[in-house]
Amino acid sequence: MSSEKQLDLLHHAALRVKDVKQAVDWYTQRFGCKVEYQDHTWAMLEFANARLAFVVAEQHPPHIAILGDPSAYGTAEVHRDGTSSVYLRDPDGNNVEILAMAPEPATRS
């Protein structure tokens, strides 16, 4: 048994904003980051090591997302892009998304 603990990946932190475009503009003008996805309800910026998301109040709560197995924590919601996730609340009410990436498409053998 290894004494080194396997570390999980902190996929993104999501901040609440009122205007997604205004937030994307503010961050991309100041910092080295790339727009991975953007519409009027949310956006995802890619930094060197992790991602920063913006969410509007009516759609998503502010949260952090950790890669893992959502089904270990509840009934996972499968999203249109193939990812699946479940939301937990920590003891202080902070939202923690357990996020699984989309399965790789099957390849021909």
Added chain:
Amino acid sequence: MSSEKQLDLLHHAALRVKDVKQAVDWYTQRFGCKVEYQDHTWAMLEFANARLAFVVAEQHPPHIAILGDPSAYGTAEVHRDGTSSVYLRDPDGNNVEILAMAPEPATRS
């Protein structure tokens, strides 16, 4: 000039908690992460790619921290561990810490 934009590092996200020990216990019991620092006012957990901090209301605001040059944004505060930083607010009032690591100690030549 390269067409590839140099990406900045998202050093940590800091969540507000009431009880730092309770938060550290909750996250370390569920996720693969290591305690990098902990006292009763704040803590820093190390994940595979980034860090997650916990802060109490009287000491620090919840924030995200991006590595960069604080002096480019204002008068940097130098902390006891040699790091320096300045806080900005994005258009929605989210706190963004611009964080510089401690300078390397001088080596003899």
